Amino acid sequence: MTVLVRIANLTRIFDVSKPLLNRVIERLPKALLTAVSDVSFDIPERQIYALVGESGSGKSTIGKMVVGLLRPSDGNVEINGIDLATETDADRIEIVRSDIQMIFQDPYASLNPRWKVRDIIAEPVTARGGDGKGLAERLLEQVGLSAEDAGKYPHEFSGGQRQRICIARALASEPKLIVCDEPTSALDVSVQAQVLNLMSDLKDEFGLTYLFISHDLTVVQHMADTIGVLYLGRLVEESSPDQLFDDPKHPYTQMLLAAAPKMDGFGREVEPPKGEIPDPINPPPGCAFHPRCPIAVDRCKRERPELRTLRGARVACHLAE
Amino acid sequence: MTDAPTLSVRDLTVEIPTRAGVLRPVDQVSYDIAPGEILGVVGESGAGKSMTGNAVIGLLDRPAQITGGEIILNGARIDNLPYDRMRRVRGKQIGMVFQDPLTSLNPLLPIGDQLTETMLEHLNISPKEARERAVAALEEVGIPAARDRIDSYPHEFSGGMRQRVVIALALCAEPSLVIADEPTTALDVSVQAQIIALLKRLCRERGTAVMLVTHDMGVIAEAADRVAVMYAGRLAEIGPVREVLTRPRHPYTDGLMGSTPLASKGLDRLRQIPGAMPRLGALPDGCAFHPRCPRAQDRCRQNPGPTIAACDGQAACWFPLERTEAAE
Numbered sequence: 194m195t196v197l198v199r200i201a202n203l204t205r206i207f208d209v210s211k212p213l214l215n216r217v218i219e220r221l222p223k224a225l226l227t228a229v230s231d232v233s234f235d236i237p238e239r240q241i242y243a244l245v246g247e248s249g250s251g252k253s254t255i256g257k258m259v260v261g262l263l264r265p266s267d268g269n270v271e272i273n274g275i276d277l278a279t280e281t282d283a284d285r286i287e288i289v290r291s292d293i294q295m296i297f298q299d300p301y302a303s304l305n306p307r308w309k310v311r312d313i314i315a316e317p318v319t320a321r322g323g324d325g326k327g328l329a330e331r332l333l334e335q336v337g338l339s340a341e342d343a344g345k346y347p348h349e350f351s352g353g354q355r356q357r358i359c360i361a362r363a364l365a366s367e368p369k370l371i372v373c374d375e376p377t378s379a380l381d382v383s384v385q386a387q388v389l390n391l392m393s394d395l396k397d398e399f400g401l402t403y404l405f406i407s408h409d410l411t412v413v414q415h416m417a418d419t420i421g422v423l424y425l426g427r428l429v430e431e432s433s434p435d436q437l438f439d440d441p442k443h444p445y446t447q448m449l450l451a452a453a454p455k456m457d458g459f460g461r462e463v464e465p466p467k468g469e470i471p472d473p474i475n476p477p478p479g480c481a482f483h484p485r486c487p488i489a490v491d492r493c494k495r496e497r498p499e500l501r502t503l504r505g506a507r508v509a510c511h512l513a514e
Numbered sequence: 515m516t517d518a519p520t521l522s523v524r525d526l527t528v529e530i531p532t533r534a535g536v537l538r539p540v541d542q543v544s545y546d547i548a549p550g551e552i553l554g555v556v557g558e559s560g561a562g563k564s565m566t567g568n569a570v571i572g573l574l575d576r577p578a579q580i581t582g583g584e585i586i587l588n589g590a591r592i593d594n595l596p597y598d599r600m601r602r603v604r605g606k607q608i609g610m611v612f613q614d615p616l617t618s619l620n621p622l623l624p625i626g627d628q629l630t631e632t633m634l635e636h637l638n639i640s641p642k643e644a645r646e647r648a649v650a651a652l653e654e655v656g657i658p659a660a661r662d663r664i665d666s667y668p669h670e671f672s673g674g675m676r677q678r679v680v681i682a683l684a685l686c687a688e689p690s691l692v693i694a695d696e697p698t699t700a701l702d703v704s705v706q707a708q709i710i711a712l713l714k715r716l717c718r719e720r721g722t723a724v725m726l727v728t729h730d731m732g733v734i735a736e737a738a739d740r741v742a743v744m745y746a747g748r749l750a751e752i753g754p755v756r757e758v759l760t761r762p763r764h765p766y767t768d769g770l771m772g773s774t775p776l777a778s779k780g781l782d783r784l785r786q787i788p789g790a791m792p793r794l795g796a797l798p799d800g801c802a803f804h805p806r807c808p809r810a811q812d813r814c815r816q817n818p819g820p821t822i823a824a825c826d827g828q829a830a831c832w833f834p835l836e837r838t839e840a841a842e
Contacts, residue, residue, distance in 0.1 A: 247702035381558035386773035452707035454732025
């Protein structure tokens with residue numbers, strides 16, 4: 194299996210300090226927020242790699258760095274062996290860029306309300322000087338809408354239909370990689386099922402690779418080939434869906450799975466997880482999860498655990514076995 | 515349960531007059547909630563879940579109005595009360611928890627003031643006692659160091675903590691009914707579990723009836739005693755949560771359960787319901803679900819459509835699924 198995306202030691206730090214004058218007057222230090230910290234993983238071609246985590250875990254930031262909307266502070270993202278952040282050859286950059294597309298969470302905010310659907314879908318092609326004639330009509334049928342819809346405006350569609358339009362737009366430039374940032378969390382369950390099925394079909398048809406970002410464990414379990422669990426910007430566990438759900442190794446993954454509502458959990462009395470995600474500006478030393486971890490020992494407070502291989506999965510925990 | 519229901523909704527109908535005709539976002543909906551019971555209300559967007567909740571608390575936005583049916587709270591009709599009387603009922607007898615904890619708190623007032631204001635309005639107590647009770651209420655919902663944090667502003671709390679404050683606010687006047695409209699939708703899974711556990715515990719302890727509106731089947735399964743499924747403004751199915759979720763009788767409930775990724779475990783594709791919910795202005799004749807229903811027959815296309823009372827008491831369907839067929 195060839196690796197399409199190689200992410201190595203990816204780190205992103207945001208400067209969230211107050212303006213300079215305030216800092217000088219109030220004698221405040223600079224405040225730095227580490228959104229993504231030393232994350233490495235590979236996405237093989239034609240696979241679905243899912244990133245899960247709670248809000249503030251850095252999953253969207255990783256997605257934005259992969260498509261090149263944000264520059265990494267450290268580490269790099271290579272797509273087909275080319276790193277967009279350091280590559281200087283304009284032609285090679287152009288090739289990689291047309292290989293990447295993104296689908297966003299909110300289909301109401303990601304379509305220009307003043308453009309016709311035809312222009313929205315063809316833009317990724319026409320912007321590069323290509324010919325977008327007939328393209329929108331063809332793609333609309335492919336995503337389960339009709340060719341006549343090309344002449345309409347986004348407000349004439351429901352949420353699920355709009356997400357289909359977003360998918361059609363993402364397909365227009367014939368990409369290899371699509372980064373999907375919470376593509377169904379704004380949709381109802383029955384519509385979600387339709388969109389997820391469509392995404393699976395398109396993946397097989399066009400040989401696509403997905404980086405699938407979601408907070409919904411059940412969606413991820415259904416879609417992904419590999420799942421990466423993020424906590425406070427760090428990759429804490431990576432494994433196949435079956436392994437992750439049957440044999441979660443990191444205490445955070447275990448907590449997350451126990452907290453997720455279950456369809457057969459009638460009247461289930463769960464011991465709800467303790468605490469909340471800590472402040473990312475001052476993360477706890479050592480393992481970021483140790484203040485909430487039921488099995489933490491002294492070593493966890495001092496030493497940050499590295500990802501290590503354990504029974505076919507990767508886990509960042511001193512104690513997991 | 516043998517107790518008289520806390521809330522009893524009978525044939526509630528809400529209408530919105532528009533230039534294109536009268537829309538009916540809530541159409542002859544009936545249900546009861548007993549003391550200490552949690553009724554889950556599920557359905558997709560536009561099914562009328564929130565509108566039903568808003569009708570009960572008397573907060574319908576004009577031009578929507580109640581045009582039929584009765585709402586009875588603790589034995590007294592509240593749907594025809596004048597605005598001032600309804601204001602006394604709201605807050606005192608009905609507490610509310612909304613989806614977004616940031617917009618349901620006043621950002622300019624410390625949370626303690628918001629709690630004491632509500633209590634002074636509805637309970638006959640002194641300001642000092644109100645403050646003591648506010649501290650106790652915050653402690654009860656699990657806010658650490660409540661006495662120190664009572665003068666904090668909403669923005670100083672995280673999303674989960676804010677939702678706890680909103681729950682404290684909803685419960686501080688000791689209402690007999692709480693309407694929670696998507697209380698955990700804006701929250702993370704682990705925080706969601708905390709909030710649901712809190713809501714369950716407080717309502718059980720105090721015997722508060724809860725109407726829990728959500729689109730998340732998992733939350734319903736874990737929290738609710740009974741569940742009502744809504745489709746296009748009508749009740750499609752109502753019954754004990756275990757019955758409805760494991761052996762649904764209405765094809766829509768069956769489809770809805772089937773399309774969750776959990777139910778399709780191990781399948782390559784998720785089960786999906788074809789089509790989309792009809793717009794309120796273009797409801798089909800007969801059963802509103804028939805264009806999407808795999809079991810539809812001629813009778814389903816004829817008016818009047820099925821109602822729960824006219825069918826078997828659980829599902830509003832002329833040809834409900836047999837117990838054994840569902841969930842195949």
